[in-house]
Amino acid sequence: MKKLLYIxxxxxxxxxxxxxxxxxxxxxxxxxxxxxxxxxYVSVGNSLTAGFADNALYLKAQQNSYPAIMAGxxxxxxxxxxxxxxxxxxxxxxxxxxxxxxxxxxxxxxxxEGNRAPVSxxxxxxxxxxxxxxxxxxxxxxxxAKSFHLLAPGYGNIAGVENRNANPYFVRIASSTxxxxxxxxxxxxxxxxxxxxxxxxxxxxxxxxxxxxDQTGNTDPTTYGYNDITDPNVFASVxxxxxxxxxxxxxxxxxANVPEVTSIAYFTTVPYNAIxxxxxxxxxxxxxxxxxxxGLQQVQAIGLITAEEAAQRTxxxxxxxxxxxxxxxxxxxxxxxNPALTNMRQATEEDLIPLPxxxxxxxxxxxxxxxxxxxxxxxxxxxxxxxxxxQTHVSTAQTAYNTTxxxxxxxxxxxxxxxxxxxxxxxxxGVPFDGGTITADFGTGGAFSLDGVHLTQRGYAVVANxxxxxxxxxxxxxxxxxxxxxxxxxxxx
Numbered sequence: 001m002k003k004l005l006y007i008x009x010x011x012x013x014x015x016x017x018x019x020x021x022x023x024x025x026x027x028x029x030x031x032x033x034x035x036x037x038x039x040x041y042v043s044v045g046n047s048l049t050a051g052f053a054d055n056a057l058y059l060k061a062q063q064n065s066y067p068a069i070m071a072g073x074x075x076x077x078x079x080x081x082x083x084x085x086x087x088x089x090x091x092x093x094x095x096x097x098x099x100x101x102x103x104x105x106x107x108x109x110x111x112x113e114g115n116r117a118p119v120s121x122x123x124x125x126x127x128x129x130x131x132x133x134x135x136x137x138x139x140x141x142x143x144x145a146k147s148f149h150l151l152a153p154g155y156g157n158i159a160g161v162e163n164r165n166a167n168p169y170f171v172r173i174a175s176s177t178x179x180x181x182x183x184x185x186x187x188x189x190x191x192x193x194x195x196x197x198x199x200x201x202x203x204x205x206x207x208x209x210x211x212x213x214d215q216t217g218n219t220d221p222t223t224y225g226y227n228d229i230t231d232p233n234v235f236a237s238v239x240x241x242x243x244x245x246x247x248x249x250x251x252x253x254x255x256a257n258v259p260e261v262t263s264i265a266y267f268t269t270v271p272y273n274a275i276x277x278x279x280x281x282x283x284x285x286x287x288x289x290x291x292x293x294x295g296l297q298q299v300q301a302i303g304l305i306t307a308e309e310a311a312q313r314t315x316x317x318x319x320x321x322x323x324x325x326x327x328x329x330x331x332x333x334x335x336x337x338n339p340a341l342t343n344m345r346q347a348t349e350e351d352l353i354p355l356p357x358x359x360x361x362x363x364x365x366x367x368x369x370x371x372x373x374x375x376x377x378x379x380x381x382x383x384x385x386x387x388x389x390x391q392t393h394v395s396t397a398q399t400a401y402n403t404t405x406x407x408x409x410x411x412x413x414x415x416x417x418x419x420x421x422x423x424x425x426x427x428x429x430g431v432p433f434d435g436g437t438i439t440a441d442f443g444t445g446g447a448f449s450l451d452g453v454h455l456t457q458r459g460y461a462v463v464a465n466x467x468x469x470x471x472x473x474x475x476x477x478x479x480x481x482x483x484x485x486x487x488x489x490x491x492x493x
Contacts, residue, residue, distance in 0.1 A: 031077040034477035036252050038079035042138050042190035043067035044150065044181065044246070045197050047454060048463075049141025050169070051084075054490070055120075055451035056092025056105035057143055057169070064457035064487055067139050067194060069464035073479050074192075084139040085173045093125025094168055096161060100125060101168060106450040107493040108443070116443070117359070118450040119493065129158065129168045135175065140185045142170045146200045146230060147401075148221045148238045150181040164226055186245050193246045193253040194467065196419070197239070198401045201230035202394045206261045207354060207453070210390030211383035216397065229393060232400035239404055243412050254415035254471050257402040261394055262352070263423035265442040266452030267386065270358045272347035273321040275375055282317040285376065289315040295334075295341050305332050313345045323347040324361065324375040326385045344379050352386040355442070355452040415474035417466050431462050435485035438462060446489040458487040 043049050050057055051065025062068070062084055071082030092105030104125060106118040142149070144167055149155055156174025160166030175184050185193070204227045205212040212227030219234050246253060261267050277285070293314050300310040309332060315325060323346035334341035347353070357380065365372040372378050386394075402420060409416040423440070425431055426447045430439035438459065439445030442452055447459040455463065461484040468479050 031480055032476075032478045033074075033077040033079075034472070034475040036471065036475040036477055037191040038071075038074035038077060038479075040080055040138075040188065040191045041067070041071055041074055041082060041193070042185050042188050043070075043141060043194045043196075044185050044242070045141045045195060046145045046200055047141065047143035048199065049194070049196055050139065050143050051141070051457075051460065052143045053449040053451070053454045053456060053460075054092070054106040054118075055449075055454075056103070057087055057094075058090045058092040058105050059087055060090050060488070061449075061457055061460075062086055062139075064460060065139060065141065066460040066464040066467065067141070069461055069482060070194070070467055070479075071138070073464075073468060073482065077477060077479050082138045083136070085133050085135070085137045087127040089126065091121055091123050091125060093127065095125050095128040095130075096158070096168065097130050098128065101129075101161070107491045108450060109493045121493075127172075129161070129171045131172075133173050135173050136184065136188045137173055138188070140181055142167055142181055144169065144200065145181065145197065146204075146221075147197050147235050147242075148230065150197060150242055151238055153178045153180055155179075155181060182242050182245050186248065189249055190246070190251045190253075193251050194255070195242060195246065195253065196256040196417075197242070198235065198258040198405070201235060201401065202258070202397050203261070203453070205229045206386055206390070206394045207266065209354060209381075209383040209386050210393070214393040214397070216393075229397050232397055232404070235397075235401050236404040236408075240408055243408055243414070247412055247414075252414070252475065254417060254467055254474070255405055255409050256417040256419045256467070257405045258398050259420045259423040260398060261386070261391070263420070263427045263440065264453055265440055265445075265448040266355045267352040268427065268440065269355050269442040269452060270353040270361070271321070272349055272351050272353065273323045274353070274358070274361055275317075275322040275324055277317055277319060277322050279319040282319050282322070285315075285317045288371070288377070289317075292340060292344070295338050299334055299337060299341065304334065304337065313343075315344065315346060324353065324380055325378075326351070326375075326380040327382055328385075328387060329382050330387065330389050342379075347385065348388075350388040350391075352391065353380070354384065354386065357384045415467075415470040417463075417470045419463065419466065422462065422466050426459075426462070431484075433462075433484045435483070438484055443490065446484075450490055456487070456489045458484045458489050461487045 051062040053061040094102035104121040109119040110116050155167055156170035156179050157166045157177040158171045161168050208227045214229045215224050215231045296310045327343050328345055331343040361375045365374050365378040427440040430437040438447050440447050449456045461482050465481040468481050
């Protein structure tokens with residue numbers, strides 16, 4: 001069986017042009033700031049705010065982060081300078097005292113047979129977190145940050161990086177070892193701010209196939225694991241504290257909600273039925289799984305599982321595209337009765353397979369065993385699939401977070417951006433622009449970078465326009481939008 005490549009694309013359009021703002025009028029006084037003051041704009045958030053793309057933070061993407069795009073447009077309506085903590089060049093990656101702690105960025109490689117797959121650029125990163133940058137910085141987007149991290153003292157202390165008690169990106173720019181992200185943002189006395197935080201509070205759990213805990217009911221985030229879901233009450237409390245701090249000097253601002261995981265390419269690219277089989281191979285596999293299926297019928301006959309669960313767990317292949325085989329911890333444990341009856345089943349349309357899994361589907365778990373085909377003879381493990389039960393944990397938390405964000409936006413009288421709706425639109429038909437349509441289709445749609453989670457520079461331009469729309473509406477401003485078509489998407493090696 002052939003290895004299933006990371007992506008298989010019929011046609012891709014690449015662009016490496018430098019962005020040009022879509023400004024039909026270039027007169028400073030033509031646009032107005034309305035009731036807002038853009039003279040000192042500070043953005044706060046996570047990797048989506050920093051301009052992270054293609055699994056790395058690199059210079060071009062930073063320069064076209066959504067806050068940087070907005071700040072460029074604010075400049076036409078009284079906005080001031082927008083300083084970002086730029087990294088060294090476009091290779092991406094981080095060092096800690098010369099040791100690599102984060103890899104280089106992804107680009108698309110096309111082999112001699114025309115197969116396309118993301119690969120990391122060769123080379124050693126040159127951005128070292130021990131080379132501290134003196135701020136202040138208007139872009140306070142910290143890749144990897146969860147909601148409660150923004151209020152955590154010591155989040156920029158290099159001593160805590162190894163055990164994940166600190167963030168290497170904040171280490172580069174923190175004003176002191178006990179500083180907080182929000183504290184450093186507020187210390188700049190912003191006249192206007194943006195806050196987009198919360199994705200990582202569910203994404204780390206989702207991206208690892210639910211390999212974490214739903215901490216709903218646990219209000220002590222110091223006890224959370226890295227991949228755990230943040231308790232909605234914790235989220236509400238810290239989000240309120242963050243807005244209280246950001247508005248304490250009279251600044252106006254804009255906030256955005258959290259998108260659903262089913263709207264991002266990381267979870268929608270790999271189909272549940274990703275295994276192509278011919279008739280002969282399918283029949284051979286059915287014979288191999290016959291004892292397993294017979295065992296299910298036996299335990300059903302004595303009442304250990306229902307007929308419905310027996311059917312759910314039955315493994316059956318046919319010629320054509322077939323659902324992958326996976327392990328599901330929610331199934332009844334039958335191994336105490338029969339060690340061969342592991343918690344296997346085949347995927348359904350409701351299961352989400354994370355994008356990186358496509359690089360191992362169809363390969364051999366054991367090179368010396370031709371029967372050890374991953375996804376066929378060897379099931380995907382729990383961390384390689386986000387099941388419907390795990391999706392429910394994610395969506396319940398996300399809904400609660402978004403309810404909080406909208407309520408607090410109203411309470412603090414701030415502009416609100418429904419990014420969740422925008423990403424749904426990208427996933428369902430796309431967002432038109434002058435020159436085409438941008439969609440969430442991985443590799444070809446233009447919205448998502450090669451990590452499947454973060455946006456391309458063109459995708460960030462779409463988000464920037466949504467922020468500008470919300471700001472203009474709330475504050476009676478006339479800040480112009482940009483043409484997303486002037487921004488690059490993915491890059492080919």
